[in-house]
Amino acid sequence: MIVRRIDEIRGTDRDIRGPTFDSRRLLLRRDGMGFSFHDTLIDAGTETLIWYVHHLEAVYCIEGEGEIELDDGRRFDIRAGTLYGLDGHEKHMLRARTQMRMICVFNPPLNGNEVHDKDGVYPLIVDEPETRVANAEAGDGTGRPVPVTARD
Numbered sequence: 001m002i003v004r005r006i007d008e009i010r011g012t013d014r015d016i017r018g019p020t021f022d023s024r025r026l027l028l029r030r031d032g033m034g035f036s037f038h039d040t041l042i043d044a045g046t047e048t049l050i051w052y053v054h055h056l057e058a059v060y061c062i063e064g065e066g067e068i069e070l071d072d073g074r075r076f077d078i079r080a081g082t083l084y085g086l087d088g089h090e091k092h093m094l095r096a097r098t099q100m101r102m103i104c105v106f107n108p109p110l111n112g113n114e115v116h117d118k119d120g121v122y123p124l125i126v127d128e129p130e131t132r133v134a135n136a137e138a139g140d141g142t143g144r145p146v147p148v149t150a151r152d
């Protein structure tokens, strides 16, 4: 089992500062859950072009207000209690009127250090087997990542 608190990941490689957001990546590929799970703060007054061609993402807003605009011009207001799922890899502009706090889930999971390229894309990184970080109850006792298949 994994128990992790946001205070513990501040300033680590799970705490990624993008141009318009802070992405606190509580679960990553190396955790072996099959998805990554982020608590992301979007800066007030910003626009972010996003296009996850390699990933599916669900986003649940728990604080703040803004909108997303799709390529075809459709706009959707986002406020606390709104979920959107990018099940069609939709390219979109995310606008934050106030700071927005978003809970984001990615499938496949992010490795950790992905940031958007000029088109808003995160690269797909699949060069290593999915691993979990060993903890006191699991793994080989060294604290090194352990391949999922070796433990399941």
Ligand code: 9YT
Pocket: 021, 023, 024, 038, 040, 042, 048, 050, 059, 094, 102, 104
């Ligand atoms: C919706 C959103 O927060 N997009 C940008 C950042 C991304 N979710 C991440 O890496 O956490």
